[in-house]
Amino acid sequence: MKDGYTVHPFDEKFGVRTSGLIAGRHLKSGHRHDRHSTAYFGVAPSVFAALMRRWRRLDAAARVEETVFLDVGAGMGRAMLLAAEMNFKEVVGLELNPALVRIARRNLARWRAAGRVEAEKVRIVEGDAVEFPLPDAPTVAFLFNPFDGPVLKRLLKKWEGALASGTNLLDLIYVNNEQESVLRDTAGFTRLFLGKVARSRADAIADYKIMANQPEGEYESSNFEDCSIWRWKGLGKRKPSR
Numbered sequence: 124m125k126d127g128y129t130v131h132p133f134d135e136k137f138g139v140r141t142s143g144l145i146a147g148r149h150l151k152s153g154h155r156h157d158r159h160s161t162a163y164f165g166v167a168p169s170v171f172a173a174l175m176r177r178w179r180r181l182d183a184a185a186r187v188e189e190t191v192f193l194d195v196g197a198g199m200g201r202a203m204l205l206a207a208e209m210n211f212k213e214v215v216g217l218e219l220n221p222a223l224v225r226i227a228r229r230n231l232a233r234w235r236a237a238g239r240v241e242a243e244k245v246r247i248v249e250g251d252a253v254e255f256p257l258p259d260a261p262t263v264a265f266l267f268n269p270f271d272g273p274v275l276k277r278l279l280k281k282w283e284g285a286l287a288s289g290t291n292l293l294d295l296i297y298v299n300n301e302q303e304s305v306l307r308d309t310a311g312f313t314r315l316f317l318g319k320v321a322r323s324r325a326d327a328i329a330d331y332k333i334m335a336n337q338p339e340g341e342y343e344s345s346n347f348e349d350c351s352i353w354r355w356k357g358l359g360k361r362k363p364s365r
């Protein structure tokens with residue numbers, strides 16, 4: 124299941140396993156959404172940190188300790204582990220692939236044992252992200268380009284229904300935002316940030332090595348990630364139809 128296995132310094136430092144690149148076509152679970160999966164690849168810790176700093180400056184309506192961090196496509200859990208170091212009310216990692224879920228759970232156990240968890244609650248849920256109900260609490264959703272446009276559209280449609288009746292506080296952080304146009308075309312979301320977020324030198328070197336080792340050379344690496352941050356602003360009052 125490995126495409127180019129090079130150990131990232133994050134794993135060496137913390138004794139976890141989040142390295143490597145697994146092409147989407149190898150991520151089988153039996154779910155109809157398997158074929159829409161992009162790949163497994165852990166987020167660069169420097170990109171994650173820069174985005175969280177940026178997000179915190181955006182005056183979210185709720186405090187971090189009242190907010191749920193939802194990692195949509197958690198993989199082996201690198202983003203989740205980093206989020207668990209913040210004092211979120213809850214960190215939830217949603218992952219479709221059972222083999223990755225097992226690895227993520229082992230990583231989380233190590234993270235806890237090392238005393239790195241600050242969040243009140245952390246859990247990994249196996250299954251399709253679209254089927255998971257949006258938490259009825261202020262939420263920041265983190266998407267590191269987990270799937271293609273059709274699944275992103277389904278996810279946003281489902282969330283729109285929940286947001287209309289529930290808490291309606293949702294921010295979305297989108298890394299490697301290949302499906303940016305889907306969000307642009309979804310009424311109710313406003314973009315608060317769009318730009319390139321640089322990798323640290325150490326992350327750039329590690330990611331470059333991982334990409335260079337791919338047998339089929341289908342994914343590219345660069346020194347930055349194209350990212351965006353969106354906030355749900357609601358649909359407002361619709362005009363009554365005549």
Ligand SMILES: C[S@@+](CC[C@H](N)C(=O)[O-])C[C@H]1O[C@@H](n2cnc3c(N)ncnc32)[C@H](O)[C@@H]1O
Nearest residue numbers: 160164165166196198201202219251252267269
């Ligand atoms: C690029 S990885 C991101 C890993 C993690 N978020 C991080 O940043 O370290 C994307 C992950 O999304 C998962 N995925 C793809 N489609 C999914 C779906 N429909 N529901 C849940 N997870 C999915 C893949 O299995 C893969 O592990």
